[in-house]
Amino acid sequence: MYSNLFGDFVKGNQINHFSNKVIQGIQLHREIDFFFDQHVAILEAKRALYPFLPKISSVAMDLFIDHLLAKKWSQYHKMKFPQFLESFYSHQSTHEIEFSADFINLIAAIKKYRWIDQYPYEYGLDKACKGLSSRISFSNNLGNGIQYFKMFEELIEQSFQSFMLDANKKFNVQY
Numbered sequence: 001m002y003s004n005l006f007g008d009f010v011k012g013n014q015i016n017h018f019s020n021k022v023i024q025g026i027q028l029h030r031e032i033d034f035f036f037d038q039h040v041a042i043l044e045a046k047r048a049l050y051p052f053l054p055k056i057s058s059v060a061m062d063l064f065i066d067h068l069l070a071k072k073w074s075q076y077h078k079m080k081f082p083q084f085l086e087s088f089y090s091h092q093s094t095h096e097i098e099f100s101a102d103f104i105n106l107i108a109a110i111k112k113y114r115w116i117d118q119y120p121y122e123y124g125l126d127k128a129c130k131g132l133s134s135r136i137s138f139s140n141n142l143g144n145g146i147q148y149f150k151m152f153e154e155l156i157e158q159s160f161q162s163f164m165l166d167a168n169k170k171f172n173v174q175y
Contacts, residue, residue: 003024003093004026005103036057039166042111048155064149064156070120122146
């Protein structure tokens with residue numbers, strides 16, 4: 001369950017020392033990221049956001065799409081969002097020894113503070129934008145991300161719907 005998230009913490013192609021499950025998670029993460037970054041509707045939204053969020057429009061779109069997925073979860077998954085979160089929070093990975101300390105700390109914080117519970121709500125998106133903005137090493141406007149989300153909400157929603165439709169087809173998702 002955590003191996004896909006771990007993909008953000010693994011750089012380069014030297015992944016053969018990981019177990020098959022972790023490799024599958026890393027590869028799936030990379031495939032989804034690549035598909036997301038190349039998707040026409042996502043690119044259109046990123047271009048619209050770029051003048052307001054230079055250098056970080058991609059990061060903003062990641063957060064916006066996560067928010068919309070959590071908000072519209074029941075359209076894409078059989079399990080109710082709270083039940084899914086409980087399974088995520090209670091999951092005990094058998095691959096923890098393979099994960100980096102930074103990743104283990106992130107998972108512990110996600111579980112402790114139940115961050116994902118807030119994703120469906122605007123205050124959760126606002127908190128995520130502000131939190132990530134403060135961790136970026138250069139000056140940025142991501143702390144005002146909720147303002148830009150609202151400004152471009154229709155375009156972002158359309159991009160989300162288009163991306164999810166195409167992603168479900170590409171990755172053969174059935175729900």
